Every structure is written in structure tokens, then in C-alpha cells.
Amino acid sequence: MDEKHYFIAGQGFPAPALAPGLYVVATPIGNLRDITIRALETLAAAAVILCEDTRMSARLLDHYGIKGRRIALHEHNERAKADEIVGHIAAGQAIALISDAGTPLLSDPGFPLIRAMAEAGRPVFPIPGASALLSALVVAGLPTDAFAFHGFLPSKAGARGNALKALRDSRETMVFYESPRRLDDTLAAMAEIWGDRQAAVALELTKRFERVHRGSLGDLAAEFAEGDTKGEAVIVVAGASEAAAPDAADWQAELAEQMAGQPLRAAVDAVTEQFGLKRKEVYDAALRLKAQE
Numbered sequence: 001m002d003e004k005h006y007f008i009a010g011q012g013f014p015a016p017a018l019a020p021g022l023y024v025v026a027t028p029i030g031n032l033r034d035i036t037i038r039a040l041e042t043l044a045a046a047a048v049i050l051c052e053d054t055r056m057s058a059r060l061l062d063h064y065g066i067k068g069r070r071i072a073l074h075e076h077n078e079r080a081k082a083d084e085i086v087g088h089i090a091a092g093q094a095i096a097l098i099s100d101a102g103t104p105l106l107s108d109p110g111f112p113l114i115r116a117m118a119e120a121g122r123p124v125f126p127i128p129g130a131s132a133l134l135s136a137l138v139v140a141g142l143p144t145d146a147f148a149f150h151g152f153l154p155s156k157a158g159a160r161g162n163a164l165k166a167l168r169d170s171r172e173t174m175v176f177y178e179s180p181r182r183l184d185d186t187l188a189a190m191a192e193i194w195g196d197r198q199a200a201v202a203l204e205l206t207k208r209f210e211r212v213h214r215g216s217l218g219d220l221a222a223e224f225a226e227g228d229t230k231g232e233a234v235i236v237v238a239g240a241s242e243a244a245a246p247d248a249a250d251w252q253a254e255l256a257e258q259m260a261g262q263p264l265r266a267a268v269d270a271v272t273e274q275f276g277l278k279r280k281e282v283y284d285a286a287l288r289l290k291a292q293e
Contacts, residue, residue, distance in 0.1 A: 007065030015044035026129030
């Protein structure tokens with residue numbers, strides 16, 4: 001048999017010819033059986049397979065007897081290689097793009113190449129499949145009607161805290177990827193900044209020791225505070241609930257107290273931030289209080 005075949009349980013299947021273009025192929029996130037027939041056909045037929053790490057991808061490709069040419073495309077070389085790859089596709093090649101696991105571009109390399117393809121007017125074909133993002137979302141037990149994916153948070157505590165503060169009022173369910181080395185610190189920061197929201201931590205999805213931990217952020221932070229966590233984690237967190245409007249008497253009393261000890265503008269800024277109000281509303285109230293003096 002020639003190289004344009006793939007194999008399942010030792011039986012060979014021919015791979016249909018592909019039209020020229022870039023094929024963005026989702027691959028399993030753990031269980032090698034979580035791959036589509038279309039993905040296998042595409043990988044077997046492609047002139048070149050662009051891999052985030054050729055050694056990592058070898059396990060999947062060898063398992064299915066796919067012997068096509070493999071080239072590394074990762075965050076350190078993707079910008080330099082993009083134009084060259086577009087040129088090969090313009091010349092009539094069909095090229096596949098895969099990451100180490102899951103759907104490319106989701107916290108994985110590929111965006112500069114896709115942008116270069118779009119700018120050149122060349123076709124890009126999605127070959128959908130496994131995704132840690134969606135797998136964690138559907139088992140978390142949290143709303144799925146509106147959600148946002150935020151990838152990996154910054155590794156440094158200060159930057160991570162600022163990122164979490166910026167998301168404090170987001171109403172949709174939020175999904176994050178996290179390294180097992182930082183999982184404890186990230187959960188602790190989320191609990192501190194966001195309070196005791198409901199959340200879930202999914203580990204080793206589709207693998208032998210797959211597990212999902214659900215509970216409040218405080219409980220999860222305590223659970224993962226000790227011990228070594230194995231495997232990449234996906235954190236799913238409930239969005240902010242709609243806060244009740246602050247009582248006017250409360251914030252106006254606070255405004256009067258603030259104005260007694262500092263300039264008007266500083267007092268307005270302090271109350272605006274403390275109660276989450278519109279600055280104009282607080283400023284107008286401060287002017288009225290000032291006029292009463």
C-alpha cells in the first residue's frame with residue numbers, strides 16, 4: 001500500500017485526495033479513539049502535516065499508520081514560516097495543521113498562519129473534533145448558554161490578580177486552562193477576588209484517571225492547596241450574579257462622610273468605586289451636599 005492510507009485495527013483505508021488549502025485538524029486530547037474518520041483521511045492525504053511538536057504527534061500518527069511528512073510549527077517559528085507555507089498552498093498543496101492535543105489555535109500555535117492565509121485569500125478548512133474547552137464545559141454543571149474562554153492566566157501573581165479583577169463583573173460562565181503547578185495559586189486567587197462562586201476543575205479529560213471536582217471556589221482552593229496535581233487542568237467558573245442596586249441612603253451617607261475628610265473629587269471617586277455607581281450620579285449628589293453646607 002502507498003502512503004495515502006490510514007489504518008484502523010490493522011486494516012488499511014484509502015485517503016481521498018484533498019483540494020489545495022490549509023486543513024485545521026482537531027486531534028484527541030487523551031484517548032486516541034477520539035478522532036474522526038474525516039480527520040484521519042485528511043492527515044493521511046495531506047502533503048505535509050504541521051505539528052506543534054513532531055515527537056508528540058508521532059504517537060497519534062503512528063497509531064493510525066499515517067506516514068506523511070511532518071514539520072514542526074510552534075510559537076517560536078510560526079511567524080517566520082507562515083509566508084512559506086502559504087506559498088506551498090498557492091502552488092497546489094494540501095497541508096494539515098495539528099497541535100499536540102485538541103483543536104489548534106485554542107491556546108495553541110496557528111493564528112499567524114491562519115491570518116496569513118486569510119490575507120492571501122487562500123482556503124482554510126476546519127476539521128472539527130476534540131476540545132478540552134468544550135469537554136470541561138459540558139460536564140461542569142454550570143450554565144452553557146453564554147460562556148467565555150480566557151486560556152491561561154498570567155503566571156505572575158500580580159498580573160494574574162489584575163486579570164481576575166478585570167473579569168469580576170463578567171456575567172457569562174468562564175473557562176480557563178491552567179498548569180498543575182499553578183492550580184492551587186490560581187484557585188486561591190479566584191476565591192479571594194471573586195468570592196465563593198460555584199466552579200469545577202476538570203483533570204486528565206478523556207484519559208484513564210479523568211476526574212471532575214465541583215464545588216465553591218473556596219472549597220476547591222482548599223482541596224487543591226496541598227499535594228501534587230497531575231495533568232493539565234481546565235477551570236470552569238460561574239459568572240457574576242446580578243448585584244442589587246446599592247441603597248441610596250447608604251452610599252449618600254458614605255459620601256457625606258468621605259467629603260468631610262477629603263476634597264470633593266476624591267470623595268466622589270472613592271464612593272463611585274466602592275458602590276459600583278456611575279460617577280456622574282455621585283458627583284451630582286456631592287454638589288447638592290456641598291450646596292447645603
